[in-house]
Amino acid sequence: MITGYESAGGTRWSAIGTAVLPKLTTVVQAGLFVASPDYTELASGFGGGDDSNNGPTWSASSFTHVALTTGAAKWTGTAVAPPGATQQNIIFPIGPHQQKCGVTGTCPGKQGFSQAGGTFRVTGSGDIAPFTPIVDPLQVCLFGVLFGLIALIAIGVVYITAEYRRGMIRTTLTASPRRGRILAAKAIVIGTVGFAAGLIGTVIAFIVVERKLNKLGWMPPVWHILSATSSIGLQVIIGTAAIVALTGVLALAAGVITRRSAGAVAAVIGLVIVPLVLGIVLPLAPARLVLMITPAAAFSVQQIYPRYSQVSTTCAPYHGCFPLAPWTGFAVMCAWVAAALITAAWLLRRRDA
Amino acid sequence: MSRAVRAEWTKLRTMPGTAWLVFAGIVAAIGASWLASAIVKCPSSCGTDTTKLSLTGILIGQAAVAILAIGVIAPEYGTGMIKTTLTAVPRRSVVLAAKAAVITGVVAAAGVVEVLGSLLIGRLLQPGNGFSAARGFAALSLTHGPTLRAAAGSVLYLALIGLLSLGAATALRDSAAALTVVLGLLYVVPVLGVVLLSHRWQARIDRWTPASAGLAIQATRHLARLPIEPWPGLGVLAAWTAGALLAGYLLLRLRDA
Numbered sequence A: 001m002i003t004g005y006e007s008a009g010g011t012r013w014s015a016i017g018t019a020v021l022p023k024l025t026t027v028v029q030a031g032l033f034v035a036s037p038d039y040t041e042l043a044s045g046f047g048g049g050d051d052s053n054n055g056p057t058w059s060a061s062s063f064t065h066v067a068l069t070t071g072a073a074k075w076t077g078t079a080v081a082p083p084g085a086t087q088q089n090i091i092f093p094i095g096p097h098q099q100k101c102g103v104t105g106t107c108p109g110k111q112g113f114s115q116a117g118g119t120f121r122v123t124g125s126g127d128i129a130p131f132t133p134i135v136d137p138l139q140v141c142l143f144g145v146l147f148g149l150i151a152l153i154a155i156g157v158v159y160i161t162a163e164y165r166r167g168m169i170r171t172t173l174t175a176s177p178r179r180g181r182i183l184a185a186k187a188i189v190i191g192t193v194g195f196a197a198g199l200i201g202t203v204i205a206f207i208v209v210e211r212k213l214n215k216l217g218w219m220p221p222v223w224h225i226l227s228a229t230s231s232i233g234l235q236v237i238i239g240t241a242a243i244v245a246l247t248g249v250l251a252l253a254a255g256v257i258t259r260r261s262a263g264a265v266a267a268v269i270g271l272v273i274v275p276l277v278l279g280i281v282l283p284l285a286p287a288r289l290v291l292m293i294t295p296a297a298a299f300s301v302q303q304i305y306p307r308y309s310q311v312s313t314t315c316a317p318y319h320g321c322f323p324l325a326p327w328t329g330f331a332v333m334c335a336w337v338a339a340a341l342i343t344a345a346w347l348l349r350r351r352d353a
Numbered sequence B: 001m002s003r004a005v006r007a008e009w010t011k012l013r014t015m016p017g018t019a020w021l022v023f024a025g026i027v028a029a030i031g032a033s034w035l036a037s038a039i040v041k042c043p044s045s046c047g048t049d050t051t052k053l054s055l056t057g058i059l060i061g062q063a064a065v066a067i068l069a070i071g072v073i074a075p076e077y078g079t080g081m082i083k084t085t086l087t088a089v090p091r092r093s094v095v096l097a098a099k100a101a102v103i104t105g106v107v108a109a110a111g112v113v114e115v116l117g118s119l120l121i122g123r124l125l126q127p128g129n130g131f132s133a134a135r136g137f138a139a140l141s142l143t144h145g146p147t148l149r150a151a152a153g154s155v156l157y158l159a160l161i162g163l164l165s166l167g168a169a170t171a172l173r174d175s176a177a178a179l180t181v182v183l184g185l186l187y188v189v190p191v192l193g194v195v196l197l198s199h200r201w202q203a204r205i206d207r208w209t210p211a212s213a214g215l216a217i218q219a220t221r222h223l224a225r226l227p228i229e230p231w232p233g234l235g236v237l238a239a240w241t242a243g244a245l246l247a248g249y250l251l252l253r254l255r256d257a
Helices: A096-104 A137-166 A168-175 A179-215 A231-258 A261-272 A274-281 A284-293 A295-302 A326-350 B002-014 B018-039 B050-054 B058-071 B074-079 B081-088 B092-129 B145-172 B175-195 B199-208 B210-218 B230-254
Strands: A002-006 A014-019 A039-043 A051-055 A058-063 A112-116 A119-125
Touching: A137 A168, A137 A179, A137 A231, A137 A261, A137 B175, A168 A179, A179 A231, A179 A326, A231 A261, A231 A295, A231 A326, A261 A274, A261 A295, A261 B058, A261 B175, A274 A284, A274 A295, A274 B058, A274 B175, A284 A295, A284 A326, A284 B018, A295 A326, B002 B018, B002 B092, B018 B050, B018 B058, B018 B092, B050 B092, B050 B145, B058 B074, B058 B092, B058 B145, B058 B175, B058 B210, B074 B081, B074 B175, B081 B092, B092 B145, B092 B230, B145 B175, B145 B210, B145 B230, B175 B199, B175 B210, B199 B210, B199 B230, B210 B230
Parallel strands: none
Antiparallel strands: A002 A014, A039 A051, A058 A119, A112 A119
16 A cells, blocks of 8 residues: 655645555565656637747756665666657657657756765656647547538538428428427437438548558557547547537527528537637637537547646647536537427427428 | 619518628627637737737628628529529629629628727727737727738628628529538638648648638738738638639529529
């Protein structure tokens, strides 16, 4: 069992928790390290013209009263670098010094370890944390679903507005006078069609993109090749297909509410796709707000990498980072669709055809 | 020609949705500009182009323009009204030109309101948000050359988007299809431009697609860093518009209504 303590000043320590590691080997390495997260300066501008600077930072610490109570030999110093740091073609969230110093271990004054008497002096740069890429290439590739999405929006809207335009709606309502049932039937059909189309498209895209990325050098240990049947792979694929299905239902509901193709198509594109544009061009605070309250929040299911509270990252929408957790964002879209369907059912029942 | 324009103006004026749509477009555009000017503050984002910031609403207003412009032709095919129109004015070029003239007039008028309202809000709000004279920001003013260019250019931008939509709707003859194509071009393509991994494709999209290139006209700072300069950017949009109108005209002429 390992117990952790924290202290801001180094004199008064308080316990923060314990962890039991059942698979721990008999030989355990312990040591001192100094982490200093990269800095990021964001001066967000408009139209994607943000000025962001980032780079490594360094910090040094002296440790005294370090003691081993059982067995153990003496302390040795090792420069620790992230795996694969020599691969220059891979974008690393760390600065150039870290790459050079970390790999070769010869970086005077920047990275090091020295021992004088009972005092250890350790210098470090970067985080000791799981690797997260700034921009997730798989997520970016899945943005292609937007093209299919606008086609489905048009189909979902016309599915009902064409009936109004041609007077077919009267035949439909005469044949089946229960209006809620008609709406439900249409929603099921467009939802199923959307889900099937989305599923086929996403599965193919997922497999093709994974293979292509692997060819371009995105490979372990930096990049985990995701299987389509892993839990995250399923989240991405089923989540994307569900977004397509729900967008189709939202388009149908909008078509019932407005009864006009143009207004309904514009409204749904405005709710589902325009927020993604706004997320890119707006400054950080309003961009995050927009991606939390509109149906576009659901695209968070395409996020693959978890975020760790101990790693400093900027969740910027133009890097594809959504402010809400995957299924929370999806729930936002579900709420919109439910509200739209209820309104549509109410109006369909209340209005003459 | 003047009779055809008057006929089109009467049709547009008396359509139930027109006034409402123009009003909604102006409110949405000025509202978005207000939101942008109210939220962005200087100590955190002093690099902001204040003119472009205050004109953010144009990004929203263009959707209303597209709906309006598509609405002057596509629904005529849905209701069969197009047959009446072409019987009354048999020359296809005159019909299209009359529709284009009416749309340009209405969009330009709405655009002037949107742009002036947005700039006024920016002028009133921005100094209080840290974009003050003390930090070297002059209050927005049309006497400032680049700001005048951005303002006039934004009105031109909206007019060109209106004509682009008219051309697309004439070619496609269906509201939903035309709107999907136009809004896809205006909103989906720029997203791909920003998130694409390839910088080469990102630069190509920023330079050669209508919305990204056209909106370069709003930039007043860091002009050297733009993917395309302001007037050439608007020229790219004009080329798209010319292409759409030409395609629409040819199809209108070649096809039966």
